Amino acid sequence: MRMFPPLGFLMRQSAHPYTFPELGLSIDAGVSVLIPVHSLHHDPRHFPEPLEFRPERFLNPEHDKFVYLPFGEGPRACVGLRLGLMQSLAGLAAVLARFSVQPAPASVRRPVASTGAGLTQAVKGGLPLIFRERQR
Known part of the structure; x- marks a missing residue:
């Protein structure tokens, strides 16, 4: 969910005028704002080594x-x-x-988000997997 969030971005509309102090940027009420979720989730300031899968990051209750x-x-x-x-x-x-799942030989280690996916994110070229039925 962090590495490939369902939505790459969120759209919001400001209810009141607001100034971003660290940017010196002000917006008026009613302005549409794009929140780049994918970029936030890959920002090393918030997630050190952002391309690494480390679920233990979320054990910290102080996480923003x-x-x-x-x-x-x-x-x-x-x-x-x-x-x-x-x-x-x-x-x-x-x-x-019922199945063991593993990457197929054609799978890439670092999938790329498709730019033409629309509202939800998709993996460019798909994500080939091998499913092997487990013995009962």
């Missing part, structure tokens, strides 16, 4: 939850967050109960 935004945050967060996580985990458990 407003930088990790796979489903958005606050009152405009995805309404399907819990349902989506539950379905994903149930589906993954059902597949892994």
